[in-house]
Amino acid sequence: MAETPDHAPEAGTRWFGLWDAFFAVSYAVTTVLLFTSAGEQVHRAVAMAALTLAVPWYAAMGRDAMLRQVGEDHGRRSVVFSVGLFLLFSVAVVFDLASSFALFAVVPMLMMSLSTSPAIAVVTLANLMPVIVVWLRGGTLDRDIAAVLPTSLLGIALSVMLGLWITRVTRQSRERGTLIDELRRNRERVARLSREAGVAAERERLAREIHDTLAQGLTSIISLVQAAEAGFATDPEVARSHLGLAGQVARESLAEAREFVTALTPPVLKESSLVQAARRQAEGLVAQTGMRAEVVVNGNERELPMAVSVVLLRSLQEAVANIRKHAPKARSAEVRLLYGTDTVRLYVRDDGPGFEPGERTSGAKGGFGLPGMRTRAQEIGGDSTVDSAPGRGTTVEVTVPVPLEDTRAARTEDVEEAGEADEL
Numbered sequence: 001m002a003e004t005p006d007h008a009p010e011a012g013t014r015w016f017g018l019w020d021a022f023f024a025v026s027y028a029v030t031t032v033l034l035f036t037s038a039g040e041q042v043h044r045a046v047a048m049a050a051l052t053l054a055v056p057w058y059a060a061m062g063r064d065a066m067l068r069q070v071g072e073d074h075g076r077r078s079v080v081f082s083v084g085l086f087l088l089f090s091v092a093v094v095f096d097l098a099s100s101f102a103l104f105a106v107v108p109m110l111m112m113s114l115s116t117s118p119a120i121a122v123v124t125l126a127n128l129m130p131v132i133v134v135w136l137r138g139g140t141l142d143r144d145i146a147a148v149l150p151t152s153l154l155g156i157a158l159s160v161m162l163g164l165w166i167t168r169v170t171r172q173s174r175e176r177g178t179l180i181d182e183l184r185r186n187r188e189r190v191a192r193l194s195r196e197a198g199v200a201a202e203r204e205r206l207a208r209e210i211h212d213t214l215a216q217g218l219t220s221i222i223s224l225v226q227a228a229e230a231g232f233a234t235d236p237e238v239a240r241s242h243l244g245l246a247g248q249v250a251r252e253s254l255a256e257a258r259e260f261v262t263a264l265t266p267p268v269l270k271e272s273s274l275v276q277a278a279r280r281q282a283e284g285l286v287a288q289t290g291m292r293a294e295v296v297v298n299g300n301e302r303e304l305p306m307a308v309s310v311v312l313l314r315s316l317q318e319a320v321a322n323i324r325k326h327a328p329k330a331r332s333a334e335v336r337l338l339y340g341t342d343t344v345r346l347y348v349r350d351d352g353p354g355f356e357p358g359e360r361t362s363g364a365k366g367g368f369g370l371p372g373m374r375t376r377a378q379e380i381g382g383d384s385t386v387d388s389a390p391g392r393g394t395t396v397e398v399t400v401p402v403p404l405e406d407t408r409a410a411r412t413e414d415v416e417e418a419g420e421a422d423e424l
Contacts, residue, residue, distance in 0.1 A: 019108070020063075026105035027055060030098070037098040047096035054088045054102075057081070062109055078113040085109060086122060093129045100130045111164070120160055127156040201375070214253055221246045221253070274309045275301055278335050281320050285333060289324060291350075292332040299339030307380055308400050312337075312346050315373045315384065319348035319396040322370075327352025327394065346398040354388045373398065 030051060034044050061081040089106050092099035106126060111119045228242035272280075275297055282293040304312075316335065323333055330352035338345040373396075374384040382400030 023058065023105050023109075026102060027051060030102045030105075033098040033101050034096055037096055039096045039098070043095040047092040047099045050088045050092040050095070051099060051102055054085060057084055057088065058109065062113060082110055082113045082119075082122060085113075086126060089126060090129055094133055097130055097133060103127060116164070123160060124156050127153075201379070214257060218253065221249050224249065273301070274304060274312055275337060277313050278316055278337060281316055282333070282335055285320050285323060289328055289330075291330050294334055296334065296336045297339070298336065301337075301339055304344065304402055308344065308402055311376050311380055311382065311400055312344065312398060314376060315346055315396070315398040316348060318370070318373050322394070322396075323348075323350050323352065326355065329353075330393070342401060342403050344400055344402050346396075348396040349393065351393040354390050354392050354394055356388075356390065 031048060034048050034051075037044060039047075058081075061077065062085065064077075085106060089099070089102060092102065103126060107123050110122050110126065113119070114122065224242045224246035228239040228246070231239040231242065275295065279295045282295050285291065285293045320333075323330060327350050330350045333348070333350040336345075336347040336349075338347070370384075370386055377384040377398050377400060380400055382398065384396070384398045386394065386396055388394035
């Protein structure tokens with residue numbers, strides 16, 4: 001996502017509306033004071049006109065510059081605005097001293113528009129404008145100037161303090177806005193990287209599964225078709241036999257593909273629980289092999305997060321597929337689900353011939369099903385183990401953490417993904 005300099009100023013617009021209101025109130029009060037002052041009508045009109053021009057000058061030049069420049073390098077636009085504002089204020093004060101009340105709005109704007117040192121100098125000069133005007137009009141030091149000077153000096157002190165405080169608050173607001181925007185971008189970046197990592201891991205798993213199933217089936221089909229083409233002229237019966245075998249392999253590959261796509265997001269979890277899905281797996285194993293299979297549940301069965309249910313069901317499917325493939329002569333199999341306080345365990349046992357776990361878990365002989373099972377469990381903080389040896393059967397154990405507060409997690413997203421898998 002591209003980074004733009006406008007995000008941080010946007011954070012300041014929320015509080016800047018209060019400043020707009022303060023500016024409007026200051027202008028209104030100063031205008032009322034000019035209406036009630038004892039000066040000449042023409043002078044009052046000129047002063048009010050100068051202050052009124054300051055309103056569009058602020059809207060056109062000052063507001064945007066103040067939002068963007070506080071805490072950064074102050075550009076030409078801010079300088080132009082400050083000079084124009086000071087001149088308009090000076091004209092108003094020259095024609096009517098009551099205009100000096102506008103300092104409440106002029107000082108903060110100057111402090112927010114300029115760097116600290118130039119701002120203090122200009123603010124000091126603005127506060128001294130009433131004293132300068134009285135002196136230019138011939139006021140005496142002991143009476144006229146002495147009456148105005150304390151107010152101007154106090155105004156200088158308060159103006160500097162107020163301006164520094166406003167500058168600090170504005171800078172902190174901008175820094176906070178920048179930090180929030182940076183955190184948002186980092187969060188989006190982490191989420192994107194997590195999705196990409198998940199997609200890459202799933203893509204690798206799919207590639208291994210396809211290599212062990214569909215790719216091998218297609219290779220067999222190509223070999224059988226080529227053998228049939230070569231034997232049509234010399235031995236048609238053998239050629240027809242090869243084509244029949246090719247059709248059988250094609251049907252088996254199609255069945256594997258359908259089961260594989262369904263396994264991506266098991267639709268059985270949409271309308272049934274994990275225990276019901278496990279019983280269906282056991283029933284299918286009994287129907288296909290004739291062995292005895294049962295499902296045992298220990299602990300209090302409860303609803304699980306969809307991610308946990310998918311991991312356990314796919315692990316069960318892989319274990320059952322291995323029993324059909326590697327232990328078709330086993331007499332019995334057992335599926336056990338143990339619901340603990342903060343974990344759920346899946347055991348799948350059979351009394352088949354067994355094997356050396358290092359052979360199949362490494363991918364050398366038995367494909368990538370068992371390593372994939374372990375990887376899938378580790379992705380949600382769990383683990384998977386295989387205990388087997390020649391002549392004493394096989395036990396697959398998958399343990400996943402399920403805190404009690406997570407058991408009622410929403411399943412909407414996973415249900416939608418399951419619907420997408422159904423469309424395939």
